[in-house]
Amino acid sequence: NHDPEDLQRVMERMDALNAWDYESQVQQILGKLGILGELLQRNVSKLSGGQRKRVALARVLIEEPDVLLLDEPTNHLDLATIEWLENRLNSPSLTLLMVTHDRYFLDKVANEIVELDKGQMYRYQGNYAYFVEKKADREMREATEVEKARQLFKKELDWMRRMPQARGTKQKARIDAFYVTKEKASTNLSKQQLELSVKTTRQGGKIIEADGISKRFGDKVVMDDFSYVFKKKDRIGLVGPNGAGKSTLLNMLTGKLKPDSGTVDVGQTTVFGYYTQTELEFDPSQRVIDIVKEVAEVVELANGDVLTASQFLTLFLFPPAQQYTLVSKLSGGEKRRLQLLRVLVKNPNFLILDEPTNDLDLGTLNILEDFLLHFSGCLLIVSHDRYFLDNLAEHLFVLEPGGKVLNFPGNYTDYRDY
Structure with missing residues (x-):
């Protein structure tokens, strides 16, 4: 009981x-x-x-x-x-308390942001938009302070070279102040990004023509009668729920998967760069720089300038010291970033990126966005990062139930408001 x-x-x-x-x-x-x-x-x-x-x-x-x-x-x-x-x-x-690189998510959810930068911690009482504004103000102030410190350092260095006999309290204080000024003057400010417009392989009249392609797995229709003629400088976002068939469509366009019906006709001059969610198996005995050099020793920019493999790695936040370490020493996120770099240096004119923002920090994200904004070929992106999509995609393929695809003329925010 x-x-x-x-x-x-x-x-x-x-x-x-x-x-x-x-x-x-x-x-x-x-x-x-x-x-x-x-x-x-x-x-x-x-x-x-x-x-x-x-x-x-x-x-x-x-x-x-x-x-x-x-x-x-x-x-x-x-x-x-x-x-x-x-x-x-x-x-x-x-x-x-969260770590995230999703900027719209930060905007909606966070009311305070803590930034870690060069060993310093900065607090901002606001969301991401507020953080961006105040960080820019801080960096401008720092640049002014560093420039003043450099001018003072030159003057004080001249005084120090005359080897003052630091007997007096004032002189000792001035020598102490000199070393403080020297440290401030030695601050490395984050350099402005150079315009990263990579020279792409010439694109002919025909790029890709998909005509009535369909695909099913068992009883599930993943793609039903999709047609599209890709045009020069298309910038397309591909959106839909997990499992809707985004990767299936990408694999059919690149020839990795045959459609059950319909055709995909790829132009002779089309060169794919395809970044997938599947992690590449790098040879652990190779160094970071070897992975990029295998594809290209140098990267030619649209303005005729040339970047070495090392310079390109540095731009994507692999400092020179890290470039000669073994790939096996990299974190999962760093390996993904290296995999992305391998795709970018192949000089493609049709770039397909499947969730490229996973495992990237905000600094790398901003560099990647800058690179893609100046990319002159076709761009097809799958991403759950709405800020990234809004910034880069000019129209969307929206995967709907039953394998249908809505071709929407606008970015993700336009579609949400639709």
Whole structure:
């Protein structure tokens, strides 16, 4: 027999924890994160890396903690799920500390940003837009201060060279101040990015013509009668839920996968650069610089200038000291960045990037965006980074249920407002 008082205590505890519908809450959150149907019964060890990360995210959200720490929470989420997560995290009772490179996500969710730069920490009481404005102000002030310090350093260096006998307190103070000025004058300011417009292989009249291509896997129709004639300087974003068939379309366009029906006709002068989500297996005994030099010793810019492999690596935040380290010493994110560089130096005129922003920090993202803005060939991007899409894509292929593709004339924000 159950003690009525014990039963009452248990029921009160269930009420306090809001646990009566706990299982349905678990299923609802997992469903929002794309873990549905047979995936719910699958052993976690049999899930993909992205699915495991979504299960881990669901677990911390279900716990409804007072303080939540998230490291790149938007990686492996599709656009609709990211927008759901933004709303979920905008709770006034939640304290959130997160690392993310998703700038729109920061704008919506963060009310304070902490920046780590050259060993210093800077705090900004606002969202990403506020941070960008105030960081620019800070860098301008720093540049002025460094320039003043350099002028003073030249003057004081002349005085120091005359070897003053530092007997007096004032002279000792001046010598101490000299070393402070020297340190300030030696500050390396972040250099302005040079315009990275790489010379592309000449593109002929025909680029790619997709005519009525369809693809199904079992009963699932992934692509149904898709046609498009790619034009010079097309800048297209490819969007749709996880599993909708984005990678399938890319693989059919590049000839890695045959359509069940329809044709893909690729022009003779079309040179693909294809960055996939599958990590390349680099030879661990090779150095970082060897990986790029295998493809190109030099990179020719559109203005006729030439960058060496080392200079190109430096631009993408691989400093010279790191270029001669073994690939095996790189982190996962650094290997992905190196893989991206290999694609860019191939001098393609049709660039396909499948989730290029995963594992990139904001500094590298800004450099990549600058590179792609000046890229003169065709660009086809799959990305869950809405800021990145808005910045680069002039129209969208939106994958809809049943394998249909909407050709939308505008960027992602235009489409959301549509």
